Amino acid sequence: MKHGKPDGVALSNRTYFARYYQLYLMMVLPLLYFLVFKYVPMFGNILAFRRYRPGMGPWGTEWVGLQYFKRFWSDPAFWRAFRNTLVLSLLNLIVNFPIPILFAILVNEVRNLAFKKVVQTISYMPRFISTVVVIAILGELLSPSSGIFNILRQKIFGSEAIYFMNDSKYFRMIYVLVDTWQYTGWTAIIYLAAISGISADLYEAATIDGANKTQQIFYITIPSIMPTIMVMLILNVGRLLSLGFEKVLLMYTPDNSMVSDIIDTLVYRTGLANQNYSYATAIGLFSGIIGIILVAGRNTMSKRLTGDGIY
Amino acid sequence: MKQYKTHSNRIFSLVVNLVMLFSLFACLTPFLYMLSLSFSSPRAIINNEVFLFPKEFNIESYRQIFTYPNFFHAYGNTLFYTIVGTAISLCLMVLFAYPLSKNKLKGQKMIMKLVIFSMFFTGGLIPNYLLVSSLHLVNTRWAxxxxxxxxxxxLILLINFFKTIPLDLEEAAIIDGLDYFGILRKVILPLSGAALATVGLYTAVFFWNDWFNGLIYLKSSQFPVMLFLRNIVTGTSMVGDAAGAGDKSTIAISIKSAVIITSTLPxxxxxxxxxxxxxKGILIGAVKG
Structure with a gap:
């Protein structure tokens, strides 16, 4: 019998526990924490089926069945938020899924290693900047009175200043481009890792055969990282509806609410600002269920494609 | 391997380098612009003369935010949340991850399933809020x-890392009479510097950047600096007092920029x-898939 390796087969329960109780002891506090802070709120979702009365506990007072679900189902504000969530998510996926792939391929072609390292290091950085700071900087850059962007537009084209952050026409584009700015470098790391795994022989053979750089990218690099691209696509589809809630909330103004009100901001407003706890919980639960269906779907897809579930 | 200097390859590498230069420019310009605004005079800002370099260089805006007690307070709060939060987080996660790194431990598989399920289905905003409030954490820093x-x-990142540590080391330690707490402290942790640094940094960045939880759980004296900044931007918090009699909106721009720079500086x-x-973190995570 080996020591230190939970084996369990030949041990009676008592000796098993005597040997490994410390490992369980170690887990007690974190496990308790985990159950309280991750699982209690999960069951707290039953509030969606119960009426909440202030001061009468977080689980509500009486069952009301699907009342709150019926209410949001016939609420145009919900459908507006639902549509906005879907449109913004899809737009984000279409734009920001291919860009990191392209960026990784191009970074990989930089011959000067020092320059390559500098580009990589700096392109990851925006990922670690607070959303508040990003949106605050954006507000300055796009400000109609003093923003550099509007000043340049005026100087070069003589055009009128536009209040970009407040205009519903530009909200989606700005949201997506901020995501591009913040996450392109970071997401590209995964693709760069995949590219660095491609055998140099392939490129050598292609060069001898007379393939130029562009041909090498289309016939070697992209096919070789296709499995990674597929896995990332599946992952992204699985979390399609989870937009950057904080970012949207920071960019939200009454003037752009037509397009910027997504499910999460609706839940925040009806729940926390207006204290309609049960109603907001029902909306939140609905989008949570869609989320888990998407994840399950993505796992099935991944199993079918690669023979291996992601989780 | 010598590259063939064909015409098309030369154009290709020109395009590559241009794209890279553009990316550098795009990543850095916003910060440079903030930096130059924060060091420029209100007069230059109002006349739209400031671009990537400060105009009429001065440090007035920094002097002003440092006389502003709320800013100091918020900065101190953020330091507190970052340091204490990261410490608590690392302790709990290490204690959880080490037992969970043992595949054969009874119950390990079930707990892992619980952990993974909770990544995909969460309580949502309202149940979380009600939990924190019924634990009486609202308006306390614990929230x-x-x-x-x-x-x-x-957590999964740590578990995966612990799994890569050879079991022989542990077996030798048991023969030397160490118990599991001793093994964790004297064998596992000293070997886990890189993983702890990675997870610690992610956690620290999370706490440093967090503002939303401050918004829903805290009172204003407990606000972290990011929430302070957000309130300046939305105009719910006054910087005007510190700005004096000048043109408030323009002075506020240089002050806002100074707050942005100081709060992002670390x-x-x-x-x-x-x-x-x-x-390292994203790559260990990627191996897992």
Whole structure:
């Protein structure tokens, strides 16, 4: 019998526990924490089926069945938020899924290693900047009175200043481009890792055969990282509806609410600002269920494609 | 291997380098612009003369925010949340990850399933809020620290790392008479520097950047600096008092920029030295898939 390796087969329960109780002891506090802070709120979702009365506990007072679900189902504000969530998510996926792939391929072609390292290091950085700071900087850059962007537009084209952050026409584009700015470098790391795994022989053979750089990218690099691209696509589809809630909330103004009100901001407003706890919980639960269906779907897809579930 | 200098390859490498230069420019310009606004005079800002370099250089805006007690207070709060939050988080996650790294431990598989399920289905905003409020954490600093102590992604990262430590070391330690707590402290942790740094940095960045939880759980004297900044931007918090009699909106721009720079400075300054740990995390995570 080996020591230190939970084996369990030949041990009676008592000796098993005597040997490994410390490992369980170690887990007690974190496990308790985990159950309280991750699982209690999960069951707290039953509030969606119960009426909440202030001061009468977080689980509500009486069952009301699907009342709150019926209410949001016939609420145009919900459908507006639902549509906005879907449109913004899809737009984000279409734009920001291919860009990191392209960026990784191009970074990989930089011959000067020092320059390559500098580009990589700096392109990851925006990922670690607070959303508040990003949106605050954006507000300055796009400000109609003093923003550099509007000043340049005026100087070069003589055009009128536009209040970009407040205009519903530009909200989606700005949201997506901020995501591009913040996450392109970071997401590209995964693709760069995949590219660095491609055998140099392939490129050598292609060069001898007379393939130029562009041909090498289309016939070697992209096919070789296709499995990674597929896995990332599946992952992204699985979390399609989870937009950057904080970012949207920071960019939200009454003037752009037509397009910027997504499910999460609706839940925040009806729940926390207006204290309609049960109603907001029902909306939140609905989008949570869609989320888990998407994840399950993505796992099935991944199993079918690669023979291996992601989780 | 010598590259063939064909015409098309030369154009190709020109395009590559241009794209890279553009990316550098795009990543850095916003910060340079903020930096130059924060060092420029209100007169230059109002006349739209400031671009990538400060005009009429002065440090007035920094002098002003440092006389502003709320700013100092918020900055101190953020330091507190970051340090204490990261410490609590690392302790809990290490204690959880080590037993969970043992595949054969009874119950391990079930707990792992619980952990993974909770990554995909969460309680949602309202149930979480009601939990924190029924634990009487609202309006206490704990509301910023406790609910976020365990992040499943970081936990899995640690578990995967612990799994790579050879079991022989542990077996030798048991023969030497160490118990599991001793093994964790004297064998596992000293070997886990890189993983702890990675997870610690992710956690620290999370606490440093957090503002939403401050918004829903805290009272204003407990606000972290990011929430302070957000309130300046939305105009719910006054910087005007510090700005004096001048044109408030323009002075506020240089002050806003100074707050942006000072509140992001720790990340920007430390980042180049620590970035290899950040990158390590995503790659360990990627191996897992």
């Amino acid at each position: 910023m620290l406790i609910p976020f102590a365990i992040n499943q992604f970081n 990340i920007i300054v430390l980042y180049p030295f620590l970035q290899r740990y950040f990158v």
